[in-house]
Amino acid sequence: MTTTAPARQYAPERITPVPQINGFTEPGFEAVRAAFEENFRSRGETSASVCVYKDGRPVVDLWGGSWQEDSVGLVFSATKGLTAVAALMLVQSGQLEVDAPVAQYWPEFAAAGKQAVTVRQLLCHQAGLVGFSRVMMMKDMRAWDPLIEDLGAQAPGWEPGSGFGYHALTFGWLVGEVIRRITGLKPGEYLRKHVCEPNDLDIWIGLPPEQRHKFAPIEQNFDRTEEEDHGYSELIPELFKFLPASAQTPGGQRLAQKLAKSPLRRMQELGTVSQLKKNGERYSDTQRAFLTFFGTLDDLNTPGGQNFEMPAGNGICSARSMAKFYALVTGQTGAAPLLSPGLIDQARTQQARGIDRVLLSERAWGLGFMLPEQTHVGVWAPTAFGHYGNGGGTGMTDPENGFSFGYVAKRITPMSNPRRPSALIKAVYESI
Secondary structure, rough: OOOOOOOOOOOOOOOOOOOEEEEEEEOOHHHHHHHHHHHHOOOOOOOOOEEEEOOOEEEEEEEEEEOOOOOOEEOOHHHHHHHHHHHHHHOOOOOOOOEEHHHOOOOHHHHHHHOOEHHHHHHHHOOOOOOOOEEEHHHHHOOOOOHHHHHHHOOOOOOOOOOOOOOHHHHHHHHHHHHHHHHHHHHHHHHEEEEHHOOOOOOOEEEOOHHHHHEEOOOOOOOOOOOOOOOOOOOOHHHHHOOHHHHHHHHHHHHHHHOOOOOOOHHHHOOOOHHOOOOHHHOOOOHHHHHHHOHHHHHHHHHHOOOOOOOOOOOOEOOOHHHHHHHHHHHOOOOOOOOOOHHHHHHHHOOOEEOOOOOEEEEEEEEOEEEEOOOOOOOOOOOOEEEOOOOOOOEEEOOOOOOOEEEEEEEEOOOOHHHEEEHHHHHHHHHH
16 A cells, blocks of 8 residues: 655755865855855755866865865765766777677677667666666675676666666666676776876775775765755655655654664565565656665765775765866866867767656756756756766866866765755856
8 A cells, every 4th residue: 555645844944154164265266165155054064075177277175064185975876977987988999889789798788678779878878777676785786796687687667768767776787887898897996097096086986995084974864955855856755655654754764774774674675675576566667766776875884885886876086086087087187188079079969858767857868977957957058067966976077168076075965956066066157
């Protein structure tokens, strides 16, 4: 029996003192600092960092709250932008063709009628493989192969190319396995070797133990605001459709968080498995994308949730390194760009736009990158591309306007509108 969730009760906006802000802002970019301070004052920020690269150097490099100069944090789905760059670097080197069948690189993928699915369709969330056929646990994710075998054996949920839906986690393993088949390296390993280590970037997909001292744990905000929910009014109720109404309340979510840290976690896991067995045939694309694995956001605060590769979601970095990464992609640092201008134009050419089958709101996609659309990244200029993540972590660049941007935050409101980074990016455009 499906229980209808009660009307959402939003937390009131609060005005809080601004903590000490460290770092620098070059003349002309004072509006970015003002927006950063306002995030702390009225948008629920507790600790964060922001960096803007322009003309080959950082012109904004700020951190505040408990954040230190070398702190790094989770950027969730902004990781997809990193993975997309790794794939496109292989396109540039001639090792990968975006319109080639995935099975050309990953032969087992041809099973269940997927022989014609292309790499382009993987990058554009058009492959119809948004979830798994069974509940995947953290041990499966760490092992990699169980997920690859499951995705390789699946039939698509829709005719590939006929529509698109956010491959929230599967994107990373789908694109990541193509990268691995070609190079022998997973995406994080490939980027460390070819981009991050040569350029001294604090970016990891799979955090090494010796770097853990830099990590700033995330904290969840359960008290949502109406502004944060803008654009997600259909998605959130869909996720809770088969759960009690109490599970959608802040109290219910806090209880679930406590249980996941207790010896009762196994009961939660078995409950997730039971739900899939009971309702899996009725699962929508939204539910399949988010409910066919068991892992918590708090898992990602632990070494066990960080030291393996989840190429769609557990990237860890500093805002400074994220901004420099995108500056390297487009050649804004003065070095040869990681991607040629022609390939960048392909990457940010719109491949799909409309109502996303998973997120249930408007999205626009390039080759692995989010493109400007009104609801969620409406402040981006048409020339910009990048990716944001759960709670707001963001990496993006605008070659024509000559800047790249990184933002990482400690406090996240899951499945929320990226209003804090959007305020910062809006201020960057006002400053250039």
